[in-house]
Amino acid sequence: MGEQKEAKSKGTKDREIPPAVISRLPKYYRKLGTLMDGGVERISSADLSRQMNVTASQIRQDLNHFGGFGQQGYGYNVENLHMEIGRILGLDHEYSMIIVGAGRIGLAIANYTRFENMGIRISGIFDRTPEKFAGREYRGVTVNALAEIPAFLRKNRVDIAALTLPSEAAAGIAPVLIGGGVHGIWNFSHMQISAPENVMIQDVHLSESLLELMCRMNYVSGESPEQRS
Amino acid sequence: MGEQKEAKSKGTKDREIPPAVISRLPKYYRKLGTLMDGGVERISSADLSRQMNVTASQIRQDLNHFGGFGQQGYGYNVENLHMEIGRILGLDHEYSMIIVGAGRIGLAIANYTRFENMGIRISGIFDRTPEKFAGREYRGVTVNALAEIPAFLRKNRVDIAALTLPSEAAAGIAPVLIGGGVHGIWNFSHMQISAPENVMIQDVHLSESLLELMCRMNYVSGESPEQRS
DNA sequence: TAGATTGTTAATCGATTAACAATC
DNA sequence: TAGATTGTTAATCGATTAACAATC
Numbered sequence: 001m002g003e004q005k006e007a008k009s010k011g012t013k014d015r016e017i018p019p020a021v022i023s024r025l026p027k028y029y030r031k032l033g034t035l036m037d038g039g040v041e042r043i044s045s046a047d048l049s050r051q052m053n054v055t056a057s058q059i060r061q062d063l064n065h066f067g068g069f070g071q072q073g074y075g076y077n078v079e080n081l082h083m084e085i086g087r088i089l090g091l092d093h094e095y096s097m098i099i100v101g102a103g104r105i106g107l108a109i110a111n112y113t114r115f116e117n118m119g120i121r122i123s124g125i126f127d128r129t130p131e132k133f134a135g136r137e138y139r140g141v142t143v144n145a146l147a148e149i150p151a152f153l154r155k156n157r158v159d160i161a162a163l164t165l166p167s168e169a170a171a172g173i174a175p176v177l178i179g180g181g182v183h184g185i186w187n188f189s190h191m192q193i194s195a196p197e198n199v200m201i202q203d204v205h206l207s208e209s210l211l212e213l214m215c216r217m218n219y220v221s222g223e224s225p226e227q228r229s
Numbered sequence: 230m231g232e233q234k235e236a237k238s239k240g241t242k243d244r245e246i247p248p249a250v251i252s253r254l255p256k257y258y259r260k261l262g263t264l265m266d267g268g269v270e271r272i273s274s275a276d277l278s279r280q281m282n283v284t285a286s287q288i289r290q291d292l293n294h295f296g297g298f299g300q301q302g303y304g305y306n307v308e309n310l311h312m313e314i315g316r317i318l319g320l321d322h323e324y325s326m327i328i329v330g331a332g333r334i335g336l337a338i339a340n341y342t343r344f345e346n347m348g349i350r351i352s353g354i355f356d357r358t359p360e361k362f363a364g365r366e367y368r369g370v371t372v373n374a375l376a377e378i379p380a381f382l383r384k385n386r387v388d389i390a391a392l393t394l395p396s397e398a399a400a401g402i403a404p405v406l407i408g409g410g411v412h413g414i415w416n417f418s419h420m421q422i423s424a425p426e427n428v429m430i431q432d433v434h435l436s437e438s439l440l441e442l443m444c445r446m447n448y449v450s451g452e453s454p455e456q457r458s
Numbered sequence: 459t460a461g462a463t464t465g466t467t468a469a470t471c472g473a474t475t476a477a478c479a480a481t482c
Numbered sequence: 483t484a485g486a487t488t489g490t491t492a493a494t495c496g497a498t499t500a501a502c503a504a505t506c
Contacts, residue, residue, distance in 0.1 A: 017448055020473060022441055022445060026434070026436075029440070044488085046487080053421070055475065057475050057476065058474065060490085061475090064488090064490075068488080070487080070488050070489080072481045072489080073481070073482045073486045073488075074482065076488090089444045089447070104340060105334075107333065108332075111333060112436075118436065118440065120439070160443075184442050184446045192281075202438055202439070204435065204438055206433065207255070208259070210415060210431070211318050211347065212252055212431060213389065213413050213431035214324065214347075214389075215254055215255075215317060215318045215319060217412060217413045217429050218318070219245070219251075247497070249497060273462085273463060274463075285463095285499095286498075289464065289466085290466090290498080292465095293464090300505090300506060301463050301505045302461070302462045302464075303463070303464085304462085304464080305464090
């Protein structure tokens with residue numbers, strides 16, 4: 001209880017909040033937002049569980065990782081809980097994000113206006129062939145060459161990089177991003193990125209997601225894999 | 230042990246393969262493909278585990294849900310295992326997919342050529358405002374009105390629908406898709422879709438993924454949530 | 459045959475669910 | 483006060499890891 005940082009070794013990820021809990025927080029946040037819009041003032045874990053795909057127990061367990069937001073006999077104040085979870089998610093500060101790879105997915109992200117409500121500001125877009133985008137702007141940002149990333153990172157604080165490059169290119173760029181101080185990578189490439197403990201990697205592997213769907217369709221509950229076309 | 234179908238009630242999903250296993254199969258498949266390209270003929274679970282983020286035990290456990298693909302003292306034949314997993318994923322037959330919502334993400338999917346290698350054929354694209362896409366073709370497919378979906382489904386077999394509409398619109402269209410015989414929905418909308426047991430829903434919630442990243446960045450191992458901007 | 463490595467069972471770990479005393 | 487509902491502890495369930503006998 002004496003030392004703080006070096007206490008537990010780096011081998012094991014000793015983060016306090018279980019990943020399963022973190023992955024549910026955005027869903028709670030969204031639901032509470034909807035309830036707020038609907039004018040709901042308070043809600044019990046039992047009611048909330050009925051409207052979502054979780055149990056009341058799970059809701060209470062999850063929330064109590066962060067402290068007691070509820071009140072016995074009353075439930076949770078919707079607006080307050082929404083704000084608290086927003087704070088946990090980091091929605092109370094602004095993040096600067098660059099997009100690395102101006103393909104269709106990269107540009108889709110650049111143009112997704114909802115991210116602005118999440119405190120995400122697109123500060124740069126980079127691509128292998130910036131000349132293809134000459135004169136064009138995406139939310140006020142022009143497309144620059146990948147080679148300019150190191151200089152850009154030296155001049156600007158960047159929190160998150162959305163990595164939407166093909167695998168081969170992505171592998172080379174990831175260390176540049178990490179070395180330049182980016183501490184979160186939203187990885188759409190197929191490449192597995194290794195990073196130091198304090199840099200978070202969030203993978204979005206679309207084709208794996210589709211393969212998973214196909215696999216589950218193959219193994220529909222009850223049916224055997226033997227189904228003919 | 231007598232009855233087969235009705236044995237276990239519908240409440241619990243009694244699918245045999247744990248979801249955690251299914252979510253790893255695409256990763257194995259990809260890795261094995263890479264190894265094949267590199268001319269690797271055989272590999273042990275220990276070697277494979279070193280190249281991926283899983284343990285050797287886990288690999289053997291996972292694969293043995295589907296049968297014994299390896300050989301004691303030898304390991305696994307890369308090409309054979311690749312093919313077997315491909316079969317499990319359903320890559321041995323073709324799937325017809327429609328895209329519902331011709332926004333940036335919908336069109337990104339339509340243009341993703343790699344899906345063709347996965348046996349995915351785009352058979353239709355639908356949008357609320359098809360007139361915006363008049364004369365344009367995406368991989369040989371034109372954009373039609375959402376209202377034409379029921380008729381289209383009556384005429385054509387469609388396995389998968391990629392649902393890339395805004396939430397409100399998505400909620401209305403999902404039952405149409407399910408009623409029309411689609412048995413897999415790749416859901417990019419924020420809407421939670423409820424479907425009968427034999428229709429698989431695969432969610433890709435991009436903004437939740439980004440929120441998760443932000444949250445994890447907030448709670449970097451060791452650091453408390455107290456960090457100031 | 460001896461060595462290697464699987465398939466499979468047993469042990470551990472983590473996440474979910476159930477239960478209930480605390481308390482608003 | 484009585485009723486409701488949380489926070490929290492204990493029980494269950496599922497997934498991961500370890501161990502080892504079977505076998506190529």
